[in-house]
Amino acid sequence: MRRTLFHDDHDDFRVAVRKFVDRELRPQQERFIQQRSIDRSAWLAAGKQGLLGLLVPEKHGGSGAEDDYRFSAVWSEELARLSVAFASSFTIHSEVVAPYLVELTTPEQRERWLPRFCAGELVAAIGMTEPSAGSDLAGLRTTAVRNGSDWVLDGSKTFITNGFGADLVVVAARTSPEKRARGITLFVVEAGMPGFERGRKLDKVGQHEADTAELFFDGMRVPAENVIGEVDRGFVHMMERLPQERIGAAVTNIAHAAQILSETIEYAKERRAFGQAIGSFQYNKFRLAELVTSVEVTQAFVDRCVAAHVGGELTAVDAAKAKWWSAQVQNEVLDACVQLHGGYGYMNEYRVARAWQDARVTKIWAGSNEIMKELIGRDLGL
Known part of the structure; x- marks a missing residue:
């Protein structure tokens, strides 16, 4: 079925992104997995090709595609087809952090951060999740207290994608504890600030290309000019x-599942048992259907x-539906793909095994x- 979402310019962009992935990421993937991080050279290459500033206006070093999210969707899909970890790492920077730096900043802040952000010279992360507060963002315990014109930040974050190597982290901290959810402020923490420490790279079940870390703030002074919003x-x-x-998560989820399913169908055509291709057995044929x-x-x-x-009409509820359902389908599809591969599906050298591990989160x-x-x-209304 032909997708009607994209036009010729999106198709041309997809070709360019696919070439980037094949040139800069695919040949290095095994090394990135072993070192648990993506080389800075890959970030700089993405920046040079204009892939990190899709949501940033051209005057700030971006690609000028901020009014058409479909370009971002193409970028996410092509990364996910190689590895959901690549999609996670790059789009946390280009699709999640970018709106904060474009929409909530002053002209001075935009000039200070965005050109290098788009070039891949500043790798970004976002610090929301804490050891005691995952989906409950209103339960944050990291605090920021005024001290003169500065703020003093104390607390920690965990499961932070790009956290180990990030140069810039958007951090949510409680500034008025008595206000609960209405007392949280966003700060930009920069590498090298005294009191900012990183923990180890976390040992995840999957997504080993992505560096994921704990972040610690111990009496860290953040200047007032680093408050955003x-x-x-x-x-x-x-x-x-x-x-x-x-x-964005939904786009990645379903692209990832579709790619591995396509590869599994080819495997089912080639793998033989009892004298015939396993895909020709009725159960397997029906399951693939x-x-x-x-x-x-x-x-x-x-x-x-x-x-x-793209039309400014996406509701939070529909985004929630897309996120949970795509994740559910993704995991069901990949589990079935592992099953269709038999014992080989449990071997790490097979893409299906890694994809299955990567998708669970x-x-x-x-x-x-x-x-x-x-x-x-x-x-x-329930």
Whole structure:
């Protein structure tokens, strides 16, 4: 089925992104997995090709595609087809952090950060999740207290993608504890600030290309000029931008599942048992038919949500639906793909095994699937 979401210019862009992936990422993937991080040279190459500033205006060093999220969707899809870890690392920077730096900053801040952000000279991360507060962003314990014109930041963050190597981290901290959710402020923490420390690279089940770390703030002084958005309105700022993060997750989820399913279908045509291709057995044939249908139906809904986002009409509830359902389908598809590969599906040298490991977290991050269902249920008046 031909997707009607994209036009010729998006197709041309897809070709360029695919060439970037094949040139800069695919040949280095095994090394990135072993070192648990992506080389800075790959970030600089992405910046040189204009892939990191898709949501940034040209006057600030961006690509000038900020009014058409479909270019971002193409970027996410092509990364995910190689590895969901690549999609996670690069799009945390280019699709999740970018709106904070474009929309909540002063002209001076934009001039200070965005050109190097778009060039890949500043790698970005976002610090929301804490050891005691995952999906419950209102339960943050990291604090920031005024001290003269500065703020003193204390606390920690965990499971931070790009955290180990990031040069710039958008950090959510509680500035008015008595206000609960209405007392959170966003700060830009920069590498080298006294009191900012990183923990080890976390040992994850999957997504080994992505560096993921703990961050610690111990009496760290943050100058007032590193506050972004309004003081005590950080929770609102985050809620306003979470729908884009969630539709981005959905785009990645279904692209990842579709690619591995395609490879599994080819495997089922070639792998033989009992004198015939395993795909020709009725059960396997029916199972693959179910999986293809599930992926294509989910893709249609995700595409509709992307189109709504381009038109400024994507609701938080529809983004939640796309996020949880795509993650559910992704994990069901990949589990079935492992099963169809038999024992080989459990071997790390097979892409399907790594994809299966990589995908499990998509039902947890960007708000767990249970939280997504809670949001949808509230919208139903329940």
